[in-house]
Amino acid sequence: MSVFSTLLNNSGFQLGLTDPVTNGQEDWLFLFNENDFILTYSSTNPLILIGITPAVAGNAIRQFFGTNNSFKPSVKSQATEVGPRYKEELDFNIAGNSSVIKQQMLSLGYGRVKAFVVNNFKSTDAAIELYGAQNGLLATEAEKSETSLGGWKIKLTGPDKLLEPYPPRSVWIPPVSGTATYASSLAAITALVQ
Secondary structure, three states, rough: HHHHHHHHHHOOOOOOOOOOOOOHHHHHHHEEOOOOOEEEEEOOOEEEEEEEEEEEOOOOOOEEEOOOOOOEEEEEEEEOOEEEEEEEEEEEEEEEOOHHHHOOOOOOOHOOEEEEEEEEEOOOOEEEEEOOOOEEEEEEEOOOOOHHHHHHHEEEEEEOOOOOOOOOEEEEEOOOOOOHHHHHHHHHHOOOOO
16 A cells, blocks of 8 residues: 555544544553453554453453643654654653552563553544553653652653554454444443453
């Protein structure tokens, strides 16, 4: 498929009257261990996640809450010899300090996780995005300073020298019967939260 025909088949950027593009993410996200779930992608578009199933019964997704835009995901494309690759980062604050929080941060530095980020703009199939789909994410920075007001600032990125082959995947999971929506995708994720 040529790039030109792909560009012609997409509407590009349009300022919507009823659903204008909205910046930012919700003040909550979901994290799960890299190998705890089997992810199913669309057979016609690898950028769309259509299913998530626990690899073992009892595997859970964890929901993290923040305030005042405390979750800051970013994606940067990089040219490589084999085509574009993507560096994904997820910065967020933990409003607290305890031995449990320190244990979670320590674990994030050793084990890889994946993240579902919920965008404020919910009018497309990219209302929820999966970060770390191929290589996972781990804590590359953890900082407790005066600016974090006693809490912690965490940065999750892909492992060193491992860039993602695709931008963050859209999460568009259909219900048992019917077509996928933002609500059905969110329900599929929250059903696995513990």
